[in-house]
Amino acid sequence: MNSRQAQEMLMLYRPGMDDAQDPQFAEALALIKDDPELAEWFVQHCATYVAIRGKLRQIAVPAGLKEQILSEQKAHRTNVWWRRPALLAAAAVVALLIGIASVWLQPPGQDSFSAYRRMMVRTALRTGYTMDLETNDLKQIRAxxxxRNAPADYVLPQPLEKAQGTGCVALTWHGKPVSMVCFRSGEPLGPGIKSELFLFAIDRSGVSGAPPGKAPQFTQVSKLMTAGWSQGEKVYLVAASGDESFVRKFQ
Incomplete structure (x- = not known):
């Protein structure tokens, strides 16, 4: 089960009513421990569910409703429900709450920056040392x-210009080209590992909800710390093995 499948499953979870040990939810809930974005969404989901449930409980049952229903059943008469002001008001409240919930709880768009960030981190963890081109020549990497029709006019932060390049990978994201440039930070690496610092560049049009400016936004994703920002017509993402202070050195 991946994060998106877990999110779809947890949309059915009712806090305070469903058993967290239920096999239907247990696997999805277990993923929360290792996925900060999924955990953040789940907290919002639970809070929204509790709020909506509380609002629904506050809706008063129209006076005499039970007697009216029983009376109509006995008389076999049909009464158009939307002509009853109390029921109309209750229905309006329910419709409003459902509308709010549909906005709050819908999964992030598949082309969103958070989804892009997760996929790039997975790519780095999977292909960090199986690059299309292996070289420490940054000009050759651009060329x-x-x-490969991948973004080559990216702007490297000054610390990355001085870092040792190790190669690159030409990727795609929803049909849009992505450049992945691999570096070494200078820290000791494990056996067989050639890179632990990665830069991704994509055109702004290729991803929605990206950070609006140059101020980096830091987020831990799986085993890597990430920093995302926008500059010019590009959206940038740096991912590295380290904490936020380590990643800041390359901004």
Whole structure:
């Protein structure tokens, strides 16, 4: 089960009513421990559910409703429900709450920055040392990416310009080209690992909800700390093995 499947399952979870040990939810709930974004969404989901449930409980049952229903059943008469002001008001409240919930609880768009960030981190963890091109020449990396129609006019933060490049990968995200440039930070690496610092660049049009400016937004995703920002017509993402203070060194 991946994060998106877990989110779809947890949308059915009713806090305070469903058993967290139920196999239907247990696997999805277990993923929350290792996925900060999923955990944040789940907290919002539970809070929204509790709030909506509380509002529904506050809706007063129209006076005489029970007697009216029983009376109509006996008389076999049909009464148009929307002509009853009390029921109409209650229905309006329910419709409003459902509308709010549909906005609050809907999964993030598949082309959202958070989804893009998760996928790039997975790519880094999976292909960090199986690059399309292996070289420490940053100019050669740009040339190769340009040949592959991947973004090559990216702007490297000054610390990354001085870092040792190790290669690159030309990727796609929902049909949009992405450049992945791999670096070494200078820290000791484990056996067989060639890179632990990665930069991703994509055109702004390729991802929604990206950070609006140059101020980086830091988020831990799986085993990597990330920093995302926008500059010019590009959206940038740096991912590295380390904490926020470590990643800040390369901004």
């Amino acid at each position: 190769y990416l340009a040949q």
